[in-house]
Amino acid sequence: MSFSNDDINTILLTLKLAACVTVILLLISTPLALWLARTENRFAGVINTLVAMPLILPPSVIGFYMLIAMGPDGFIGEITQALGLGLLPFTFSGLVVASVIYSLPFVVQPIQNALQAAGTRPQEVAATLGAGPIDTFFRITLPLARPGFFTAAILGFTHTIGEFGVVLMIGGNIPDETRLISVQIYDHVEALNYEQAHSLSLLMVIFSFTTLLLLYSLRSGRVGYKVMS
Amino acid sequence: MTDRHGLELNLKLQRKGFTLDVELRLPDRGITVITGPSGSGKTTLLRCIAGLEKAQGNVRFNDAIWQDKKKFLPTYKRKTAYVFQEASLFPHMSVKENLEFAVDRSQGRMAARKLKDIVKLLDIDHVFLSEPHKLSGGERQRVAIARALLNMPDVLLMDEPLASIDDQRKQEILSYLELVKEYVYFPVIYVTHSVNEAARLADTIVVIDKGSVVAQAPVEEAFSDPDFPLPFNDQLGVAFDATIDQYSSKWALSLVRWGSDCAVWLMAGRHRPGEQVRVRILARDISLTRITIPDSSIQNTIACTIKEIRKDSDISMALVTLDAGGKTLLARITRRSVDQLNLVPGESIWAQIKTASLA
Numbered sequence: 001m002s003f004s005n006d007d008i009n010t011i012l013l014t015l016k017l018a019a020c021v022t023v024i025l026l027l028i029s030t031p032l033a034l035w036l037a038r039t040e041n042r043f044a045g046v047i048n049t050l051v052a053m054p055l056i057l058p059p060s061v062i063g064f065y066m067l068i069a070m071g072p073d074g075f076i077g078e079i080t081q082a083l084g085l086g087l088l089p090f091t092f093s094g095l096v097v098a099s100v101i102y103s104l105p106f107v108v109q110p111i112q113n114a115l116q117a118a119g120t121r122p123q124e125v126a127a128t129l130g131a132g133p134i135d136t137f138f139r140i141t142l143p144l145a146r147p148g149f150f151t152a153a154i155l156g157f158t159h160t161i162g163e164f165g166v167v168l169m170i171g172g173n174i175p176d177e178t179r180l181i182s183v184q185i186y187d188h189v190e191a192l193n194y195e196q197a198h199s200l201s202l203l204m205v206i207f208s209f210t211t212l213l214l215l216y217s218l219r220s221g222r223v224g225y226k227v228m229s
Numbered sequence: 230m231t232d233r234h235g236l237e238l239n240l241k242l243q244r245k246g247f248t249l250d251v252e253l254r255l256p257d258r259g260i261t262v263i264t265g266p267s268g269s270g271k272t273t274l275l276r277c278i279a280g281l282e283k284a285q286g287n288v289r290f291n292d293a294i295w296q297d298k299k300k301f302l303p304t305y306k307r308k309t310a311y312v313f314q315e316a317s318l319f320p321h322m323s324v325k326e327n328l329e330f331a332v333d334r335s336q337g338r339m340a341a342r343k344l345k346d347i348v349k350l351l352d353i354d355h356v357f358l359s360e361p362h363k364l365s366g367g368e369r370q371r372v373a374i375a376r377a378l379l380n381m382p383d384v385l386l387m388d389e390p391l392a393s394i395d396d397q398r399k400q401e402i403l404s405y406l407e408l409v410k411e412y413v414y415f416p417v418i419y420v421t422h423s424v425n426e427a428a429r430l431a432d433t434i435v436v437i438d439k440g441s442v443v444a445q446a447p448v449e450e451a452f453s454d455p456d457f458p459l460p461f462n463d464q465l466g467v468a469f470d471a472t473i474d475q476y477s478s479k480w481a482l483s484l485v486r487w488g489s490d491c492a493v494w495l496m497a498g499r500h501r502p503g504e505q506v507r508v509r510i511l512a513r514d515i516s517l518t519r520i521t522i523p524d525s526s527i528q529n530t531i532a533c534t535i536k537e538i539r540k541d542s543d544i545s546m547a548l549v550t551l552d553a554g555g556k557t558l559l560a561r562i563t564r565r566s567v568d569q570l571n572l573v574p575g576e577s578i579w580a581q582i583k584t585a586s587l588a
Contacts, residue, residue, distance in 0.1 A: 121317050122317070126319075127304035128310055129330065
């Protein structure tokens with residue numbers, strides 16, 4: 001395996017994107033998953049569906065609509081222009097926003113499942129013992145759902161690293177701005193640079209294998225706490 | 230000066246096919262047992278008091294308002310602790326950490342050094358450092374009770390804490406609960422459908438049915454009234470407090486005394502003279518006689534006055550209400566005996582108590 005400088009920059013940019021997206025997703029998904037896990041609101045089903053949509057929608061479709069939304073006449077575009085941020089398509093920030101949407105279900109669902117599995121009883125017990133909502137969240141809810149958060153972070157990170165369709169639509173192929181590993185591989189193949197395509201592809205295979213192995217060994221180890229004893 | 234009204238509540242909650250509508254005043258000391266058939270709303274009432282369900286109405290404890298028209302204190306601001314049917318220990322914490330969680334949130338009212346006392350009281354020293362899933366059901370529930378006590382609540386709420394425990398362990402935990410009763414000086418509200426648990430633990434009994442209170446009485450009064458709406462069946466019999474007079478280590482019996490000359494030997498563990506105990510005498514264990522029999526295996530014979538003779542639910546039996554030194558006793562004997570002994574209200578008679586035990 002050998003990487004050109006260009007390749008290495010691409011790898012670093014991809015890791016940076018995945019890291020940003022994962023942090024943002026954990027911040028968004030935690031309250032969203034908490035709400036979805038507990039609510040009896042009749043619109044919860046619709047919200048659940050919307051969150052899950054990126055699981056089955058072709059990435060190019062997501063990318064296409066994101067492109068329009070972020071464009072000069074799109075609602076995101078109008079907001080970013082009003083805030084003086086300019087337009088998002090073909091920028092790193094644009095990629096971050098699109099990736100957050102694209103990877104949302106991979107982060108929300110594991111957290112939501114973990115919260116549902118832990119049930120509401122632990123929170124009730126904590127409240128009767130005088131623990132306030134924040135105290136309860138950090139001492140009870142979060143530790144009990146920790147395996148769910150691990151899974152969510154790993155899935156969010158790896159899924160973002162592997163994206164292609166959304167990137168092509170939103171990001172294009174600007175070095176150090178939007179050129180990610182998957183796009184770079186595509187370019188190498190188009191240019192018939194099979195060897196370089198090989199290096200990057202193999203790197204992705206090794207990376208995916210390692211993270212999944214980590215995930216499964218976490219799962220078989222001390223993951224969940226059995227239902228409250 | 231603090232207001233010692235105890236717990237006053239007036240709660241309404243509408244659910245599909247069920248309405249809770251309860252007005253209650255409970256003393257600020259002792260154990261109040263709330264009982265009633267399943268689905269009567271016992272647990273819901275308890276959850277409303279804790280603020281786990283949002284009912285309409287008022288809840289106040291002494292001079293603190295927990296809930297009224299304008300405000301609704303969330304659960305964590307109400308000074309309650311709650312023992313659930315399942316022990317519900319935090320599974321990611323050891324027993325020690327579970328207990329410390331409660332101490333840390335008792336707002337300094339529970340000194341950490343007292344933790345040892347309560348751990349000893351409930352006999353959980355040997356599992357102190359264990360993980361909850363390694364404990365037996367009985368141990369888990371004892372830890373849950375200890376955790377609630379260590380929170381130093383104003384009111385301790387217990388929802389059928391023995392329901393998920395096998396019979397043998399039940400007896401064991403009941404004895405611990407009796408110890409606890411001596412220890413606490415806050416009111417306990419204890420939900421159960423067991424007549425026996427009520428007889429052993431209650432100071433006050435509240436019966437609810439279909440979401441409303443149908444009866445409320447001190448335990449002695451409730452258990453000496455065959456009409457009190459409890460499912461007595463063959464557990465009909467009185468329950469009252471009396472003082473231990475002496476303990477015979479030779480026979481492992483304790484003598485309790487009340488009134489001027491009423492005394493009964495009880496099968497019971499070691500008790501110190503002067504100790505107050507709950508005595509329970511079942512109606513089926515009392516027989517009546519006109520003359521005392523000196524050579525009988527029955528040791529306990531008490532002079533009584535017949536207050537009332539009435540029909541029993543069983544067609545061949547009669548229920549006799551007796552006065553013994555100011556305490557009521559209930560005796561269930563055959564109608565044939567009533568006839569042959571020619572029993573009439575107002576007469577003196579000997580009550581022979583086959584077995585009497587501490588409740």
